[in-house]
Amino acid sequence: GGSGPLPAKPRPRRRPTMTMAVAAADARRSPCGMAAVLAATALAAAAAVLVAVVAGSRVVPIPAFVHTARGATELKVPGLCGRPRWEGHHGPYVSDIPRKSLALPSVVAPVLGAGLRVVGGLFGTLAVGMLGLAGLILAGQYGPVLKYRKRLPPVDLGVPILGQSMNILKHGWSGGGRSWLRHLQSKNGPAYVFNLLFVNRVAVDYPLYEKHMADLEREGKLRPLFSMSMAKLLGTKSLLNLPAGKGNKLHAKVRQKIAPALTAQQLALMAPQVETMVRLTFREMERECEAKGQTSLGFWIDRLTQDVAAASLLGGFADPGLPYLERLRVLLEDIISGLFDIPVERSFGKQTKLGKAMEAKRKACELIDELMEEAKRSGYPEFDEQRRNILSQLARASAEGEALSAEEIHDSVVTMAFAGKVTAAAALPVAVAELARRRAWAERIAQEAPNFKDGVENPRPSLKFIREAMRLKPPAAAFYRASDDWIELGEHGAVPPGMPVAVCMDYPGAGLNGGAESFDPDRWTEDYSRKHFIFFGGTTPHTCPGRGLALLEMQLFLHLLCKEYDFEVLSEETFVDRAITQVKYKDGLPLKIKRKTPA
Numbered sequence: 001g002g003s004g005p006l007p008a009k010p011r012p013r014r015r016p017t018m019t020m021a022v023a024a025a026d027a028r029r030s031p032c033g034m035a036a037v038l039a040a041t042a043l044a045a046a047a048a049v050l051v052a053v054v055a056g057s058r059v060v061p062i063p064a065f066v067h068t069a070r071g072a073t074e075l076k077v078p079g080l081c082g083r084p085r086w087e088g089h090h091g092p093y094v095s096d097i098p099r100k101s102l103a104l105p106s107v108v109a110p111v112l113g114a115g116l117r118v119v120g121g122l123f124g125t126l127a128v129g130m131l132g133l134a135g136l137i138l139a140g141q142y143g144p145v146l147k148y149r150k151r152l153p154p155v156d157l158g159v160p161i162l163g164q165s166m167n168i169l170k171h172g173w174s175g176g177g178r179s180w181l182r183h184l185q186s187k188n189g190p191a192y193v194f195n196l197l198f199v200n201r202v203a204v205d206y207p208l209y210e211k212h213m214a215d216l217e218r219e220g221k222l223r224p225l226f227s228m229s230m231a232k233l234l235g236t237k238s239l240l241n242l243p244a245g246k247g248n249k250l251h252a253k254v255r256q257k258i259a260p261a262l263t264a265q266q267l268a269l270m271a272p273q274v275e276t277m278v279r280l281t282f283r284e285m286e287r288e289c290e291a292k293g294q295t296s297l298g299f300w301i302d303r304l305t306q307d308v309a310a311a312s313l314l315g316g317f318a319d320p321g322l323p324y325l326e327r328l329r330v331l332l333e334d335i336i337s338g339l340f341d342i343p344v345e346r347s348f349g350k351q352t353k354l355g356k357a358m359e360a361k362r363k364a365c366e367l368i369d370e371l372m373e374e375a376k377r378s379g380y381p382e383f384d385e386q387r388r389n390i391l392s393q394l395a396r397a398s399a400e401g402e403a404l405s406a407e408e409i410h411d412s413v414v415t416m417a418f419a420g421k422v423t424a425a426a427a428l429p430v431a432v433a434e435l436a437r438r439r440a441w442a443e444r445i446a447q448e449a450p451n452f453k454d455g456v457e458n459p460r461p462s463l464k465f466i467r468e469a470m471r472l473k474p475p476a477a478a479f480y481r482a483s484d485d486w487i488e489l490g491e492h493g494a495v496p497p498g499m500p501v502a503v504c505m506d507y508p509g510a511g512l513n514g515g516a517e518s519f520d521p522d523r524w525t526e527d528y529s530r531k532h533f534i535f536f537g538g539t540t541p542h543t544c545p546g547r548g549l550a551l552l553e554m555q556l557f558l559h560l561l562c563k564e565y566d567f568e569v570l571s572e573e574t575f576v577d578r579a580i581t582q583v584k585y586k587d588g589l590p591l592k593i594k595r596k597t598p599a
Contacts, residue, residue: 026151080316096256121528137161137198143566144200153191153202153493156184162492163195173477173506173581181477181506191492201500203478206487206534209503212489213481217540220245224542225480225500229354230339233361234418235411251541254412255314256401258545262312264455268546270312270454271556277307278556282565285593294570298588301428301557302421306333308553309420309546313390313413327367332417334360338396339418340579365410372409390416419546423536426475426582427466429589431558434469434519436569436591441465441521446562450555456548460554464521469537472519476519477582478502479542505534568592 097306138160145155158164164180171180181203182460184194190205204213216222223243226234234241239258252484260266281304289297310328338357372395394404404412435442444461457463480500488494494500524533536550544550561567573586 010167014216018432030357042593052371079115081526134161137476140198141195141200144499146497151494152187152193152496153232153489155193156188157193157200160304161279162197165197168196168581169576169578172576172583179477179583181504186503189492191489196355199500201480201502202446202495202504203504204492205504206538208489208492213487213503216314216483216487217481217542218245220247220479221485222483229357232354233335233339233357234415235407237411238415239412239545240419240542241411242417247587250408253401254404254408255392255408255545256392257398257404258416260398261390262545262548264452264548266554267456269452270549271552273311274553275309275556275560277311278553282560282593286565286595287592294590294592297429297432297591298425298585301588302333302425304557305421305425305550305553306336306417308549309417312420312549313416319583324367324371328364331360331364331367332414332421335364335414336418336421341587361410364413365406368410368413369406375528413418418544419544420549421546423475423544423546424550425469426584427550428557429585430475431466431469431554432567432591433569433572433585433589434472434562435465435558435562437568438519442473442562448559452552452561456551456555457526457529459524460555461521462558463551464524465558466554467524467529467533468519468521474506474535476535477506478504478536564596566594566596 141157141160141163145152145157149155156164156198158167168180171183173179173181184192184203186206190208191202193200194204195201213222221241222245224241226241237250237254239251239254242248242254244251274417281300285295285297285300306329307325307580310325310332314324314328318443335357338352338354338360368391371391390413393407394409397403437443441461445465448461450460479504482498482500484497485497486497487501536547568591568594570590571586572589574583575582575586576582
């Protein structure tokens with residue numbers, strides 16, 4: 001036998017841990033961590049390619065040592081697919097393992113080598129694809145900045161590739177308080193370039209928009225921008241999707257047809273029906289409190305605003321004895337739930353929210369056509385004399401213009417449902433939470449006698465309170481515009497052609513000269529509101545068509561709540577709704593509600 005010291009006993013391998021899984025989970029919480037995960041994935045893919053190359057090689061031997069009682073023997077395999085041979089290093093070979101047992105590795109090795117080559121090729125392709133995608137994203141992120149660096153506003157893109165996306169998902173894009181939008185505004189000023197979801201955008205606050213962009217909007221030189229899913233659901237003939245201002249005849253045509261159905265007179269006629277719906281909602285909330293000890297304000301407000309939007313569209317067809325209100329409400333609920341979804345219904349079919357929403361819109365369009373045919377057959381003279389529902393107004397030629405096409409009607413109905421619901425559903429929980437802390441204001445609102453014959457925007461206590469609550473925690477962060485030409489922002493730089501502009505409505509000042517953090521509803525006089533109330537589209541040509549309806553139902557809700565019920569907010573804990581990057585109340589603002597006992 002050979003002589004010499006025995007080789008050192010190899011150190012036992014540590015048991016595998018969940019370190020990588022934990023690291024990946026932690027990485028999701030920070031942009032830098034996500035970048036590290038992407039880099040690690042690319043390196044792992046490159047390593048897989050290297051393994052595949054080595055595994056397929058028949059030139060470079062891969063040594064493997066078999067330790068025996070007296071020495072070590074090297075098994076040399078040319079690649080993993082060649083025939084092994086033995087070489088002793090410490091005297092004659094003495095094996096404790098029968099040589100026949102080595103036949104199995106020699107059979108498995110070719111299969112293993114082929115498998116590794118396939119896996120390595122797949123990982124290599126993935127690595128090349130990821131690197132190419134990362135290169136395209138980086139080029140789109142930093143290319144325009146380098147090209148237009150002398151003219152752009154201050155640049156705050158965030159981390160490479162991900163930009164500000166992770167911070168916005170973590171802290172919320174809007175919702176007041178410590179939202180990431182307010183953080184960026186305090187850091188960069190009224191205009192800056194940032195990156196969200198791989199797209200560079202310019203954020204400008206509303207006063208800067210009024211100074212430098214509002215005239216461009218009125219001249220028809222700006223076009224609205226929405227996410228792909230929202231643009232598809234609203235439709236190409238939607239008021240919100242159509243360019244407004246000078247020269248945009250289709251927008252003017254649709255708006256002119258919708259306006260008569262939402263005048264102050266028509267809203268006053270709708271008030272009793274809306275009040276009935278609000279009372280029914282409170283009864284359901286009271287029953288839920290009796291059964292469970294609390295109720296979710298967000299759930300019932302979502303349902304109420306959807307019912308009111310559907311009723312405004314249906315008019316006489318909203319009668320509880322007819323089946324149309326419930327059908328349209330359910331369909332509109334599905335449509336609105338898909339507005340903020342990722343547009344992947346072509347890849348994953350109707351099971352995605354957007355896929356279900358597109359199917360719901362198709363069924364809603366069929367229902368709308370059915371209702372218009374029913375109206376033509378039976379003839380409802382009261383539609384034009386007392387209550388002009390939106391459907392009848394759009395489908396008939398009148399002094400306001402010719403009847404709209406079927407596609408224009410379909411898109412207008414979805415737009416009205418969206419406009420009549422979303423803002424009110426977001427603003428009411430904030431107003432109720434603020435009312436719970438300000439009982440003096442609750443008494444003022446309870447004592448008012450709402451009369452909407454002279455309009456819904458008279459500065460009564462409930463309306464003042466709603467406006468101040470919306471200023472404090474805006475229901476929407478921004479609306480987007482773009483232009484085919486440069487947009488000059490004066491001393492703050494300029495926006496390149498085609499780059500999206502986020503006109504921000506969530507900022508502490510909100511047009512105020514001071515006292516931004518104080519809660520003072522009395523500031524909203526009629527004249528002050530005309531100048532500084534920027535929500536529902538402000539004074540832009542894209543003023544929200546559901547503005548009056550939303551203000552009507554919010555005022556009635558607060559008045560009846562304060563007059564007829566005692567209520568207590570149980571928790572104001574918030575979370576970030578990542579679908580719309582908005583800060584919301586957790587569990588829809590849980591509260592207790594109980595009817596007041598008569599004095």
